[in-house]
Amino acid sequence: MGATAWAHVTVHPATLPSGSSDVELTFRCPNERDDANTVMLQVFFPTNLPLLTVDVLPVPGWTSTVQTQTLPKPIDTDDGPVSQIVSEVTWKATAGGIAQGQYEDFDVAVGAVPDKAAQLVFKALQTYSSGEIVRWIEVPEAGQPEPDTPAPIVTLTAGSSSTAASTPARESSAAVNGGQSGTDAVSVAALVVASLSLAGVAWVGFVIRRRAQR
Numbered sequence: 027m028g029a030t031a032w033a034h035v036t037v038h039p040a041t042l043p044s045g046s047s048d049v050e051l052t053f054r055c056p057n058e059r060d061d062a063n064t065v066m067l068q069v070f071f072p073t074n075l076p077l078l079t080v081d082v083l084p085v086p087g088w089t090s091t092v093q094t095q096t097l098p099k100p101i102d103t104d105d106g107p108v109s110q111i112v113s114e115v116t117w118k119a120t121a122g123g124i125a126q127g128q129y130e131d132f133d134v135a136v137g138a139v140p141d142k143a144a145q146l147v148f149k150a151l152q153t154y155s156s157g158e159i160v161r162w163i164e165v166p167e168a169g170q171p172e173p174d175t176p177a178p179i180v181t182l183t184a185g186s187s188s189t190a191a192s193t194p195a196r197e198s199s200a201a202v203n204g205g206q207s208g209t210d211a212v213s214v215a216a217l218v219v220a221s222l223s224l225a226g227v228a229w230v231g232f233v234i235r236r237r238a239q240r
Contacts, residue, residue: 033058035067035150035162037178044182045141053178056129059154063123066153067132068116069178072146078103079137080112085130087121103138123155143184149177 033056042049057064071077073095082090093114100107117132124130139146149163164173 034176035152035178037148037180040179041181041183042139044139044143044184046182047138049136049139051134051136051180053132053134053148053150054129055124055132055150055152057124057126058160059156059158060126062154062156062158063119063125064130064152065119065123065155066117066151067130068114068151068153069132070114070149071112072148073111073113075140075144075146076101076111077136077139077146078108078111079135080115081135082115083133083135085117085132087123088117088119088130088132090132091116091118139180139182142182144182146180146182147177148179 035056036054038052038054053067053069055064055067071080076097078101080092082092084090092112093116094110095113097109097111100109102108115132115134145165147165149161152160152162154160160175162175163177164175165177165179166173
């Protein structure tokens with residue numbers, strides 16, 4: 027029975043700005059055995075940092091089952107309070123599953139991720155046609171070697187969403203200030219033209235009076 031060290035169950039993207047909405051998470055499951063196919067993948071969603079509104083994309087040759095959990099206290103959202111969250115998604119092969127040297131992507135759409143810096147740990151169980159179960163549940167620790175069976179993790183970074191949101195505001199402010207500067211320049215030009223016109227009229231009047239006196 028062989029295995030490749032890099033063939034882990036992973037989640038993509040691995041990093042997201044905190045508070046992101048309308049995102050897609052992809053769980054990639056490669057087959058790391060040369061004598062069996064992967065026939066089931068179970069992904070456990072974090073309930074301490076719940077994801078709101080999870081929808082599962084159908085995968086040809088697989089069925090999906092979603093389990094939910096009731097929150098002790100509903101979470102208020104723009105669409106109203108949310109009291110049910112997804113706690114687990116299980117994909118089962120209806121055909122041959124994932125063969126040697128192949129992988130499968132399992133996608134879910136997430137309405138929103140938590141609005142704070144954190145790590146979302148998605149522990150996963152990979153089941154082979156031989157009955158073997160590989161548990162991708164270990165969480166890496168600082169200063170420690172990379173675990174053999176790491177859990178898929180999404181890192182939420184703080185401040186990225188607010189910074190991105192503030193950029194258009196700064197641009198709008200610059201545009202407004204630029205528009206104001208342009209208005210001031212036009213006003214000054216108009217005053218100069220008006221002054222020159224008045225000077226011209228005064229000069230013509232002076233010439234006419236001189237000729238009349240002669």
